[in-house]
Amino acid sequence: MNALTGPDELLLAFAALADDLGRCGGGRGQSGHRSRRAAYVAARTAERLSCGSAVLSTAFRAALIQRLAASTVSPTMFGRERIASGAVHDAASVAAALTGAAGLTDIASTLASCGSHWDGGGRPSLSGDAIPLSAQLALAGDLADVALALTRSEDGAPDLPLAADLLASTAGSELSPDVAGAASSILADPALRRDLLDPAPAVAAIALLLRPLTVSGLDVVRRLVVCTEARHPYYQRHSTGTARIALAIGRKLGLDARILSRVELCALVHDVGELVLPDEVFASSSRFLKAPLSVREHPAASARFCDAVPFLEEVSQLVLLHHEHVDGLGYPRGLRGDAIPLEARIVGVADAVDAFHSERAHREALGNDEIARELAIRRGSVFDSSVVDAAIASIEFHT
DSSP: OOOOOHHHHHHHHHHHHHHHHHHHTTTTTSOTTHHHHHHHHHHHHHHHTTOOHHHHHHHHHHHHHTTTTOOOOOTTOOTHHHHHHTOSOOHHHHHHHHTTOTTOHHHHHHHHHTTOOTTSOSSSOOOGGGSOHHHHHHHHHHHHHHHHHHTBOTTSOBOHHHHHHHHHTTBTTTBOHHHHHHHHHHHHOGGGHHHHHSOHHHHHHHHHTSOOOOSOHHHHHHHHHHHHGGGOGGGTTHHHHHHHHHHHHHHHTTOOHHHHHHHHHHHHHTTGGGGGSOGGGGGOSOTTTSOOHHHHTHHHHHHHHHHTOGGGGGGHHHHHTTTOOTBSOOSSSOOBGGGSOHHHHHHHHHHHHHHHHSOBTTBOOOOHHHHHHHHHHHBTTTBOHHHHHHHHHOTGGGO
16 A cells, blocks of 8 residues: 655645634534545545546545635535625635645645536636536535534434435535535445544545645645634734744754754644634733643644644654743743753744734734844743844844
8 A cells, every 4th residue: 555645644634623623613513524524525426426536636635625724614504505605614715825836736726616616606606517527526525514514413423314415405506416416425325424424544545545746745834834824813824924033043043954944844833733722712811921721732732733744743842842931931841941942942932023023912013123122021031042132133033
């Protein structure tokens, strides 16, 4: 059996993150496998329609990540109602993030079209055969998951025959008759019940059989982490901003390319665990000085995300420790001074600088002079002195 490639490992990890985001948003109380279930149905539908491996691979991957930039989605809405309400996941945002990435163009074009309906009633307003088949398959996976959610009983188990009928009713409207028929037959197949209820193992097995992606893992991380930040306006572009500042600090410190690579990767994923916290956490008026217990859990959540991807394993401990303070009063382990890896100390400062540069619920964005004062106050207590000096001296810090 083929080994799973780095990019696909990342897509699976981001799909799991998207499912956690769904539980924190409009999907509260819903299954934690929504993105992976949609991908499973998309792939199995492609098989029943005898689609080629290229179409299957593209539809599967698009369905995996189409929820990354999700708005709040009501589980009571289905098909056209989801479009009309504006409470539909914004797959176009994910498409925009992937546009121009070598090796991801087919996925980007699929995501850009998967809100289109067979009868022309979706967004964008493509219709019929003008819609890429991979986009119809990804939409079928999404609608299948919603149909299952709508037919859940009080014990949480879905009524599969009823869900299949609901999905079949989209034939000629949201989906082509062929796609709707094949997708609804997946839900009606008793042999697939286990995979539908817990699709993670089957999805991982399908991923092993896909056509390889020709894209670097770092490029996938750079692009998809932006999508995860769409849920919180205060966090948009925070990870890429932190990475830019962290690299500037590292260069000012004279670090070699190998260490700078770890610094950038750590900065890009340092807060993915925070993005699944309840919205009310982000309205706190004193998050920096008195982090709520739920916020203090996010480094561990981010580290678990890294542990799931061999490509990211080398930065897992760095991510875990980026909120440690040199005086030992940080979290989660209360490490002091040089016991905190240099890369984590750099990302901790860069994280604060980018946060200070941005508007938050409890304050306006700070200017460079104000940020320099804030860093100086924490120099030698919260933050490493040499890292603070490099941050203040960095040319990129002042742009």
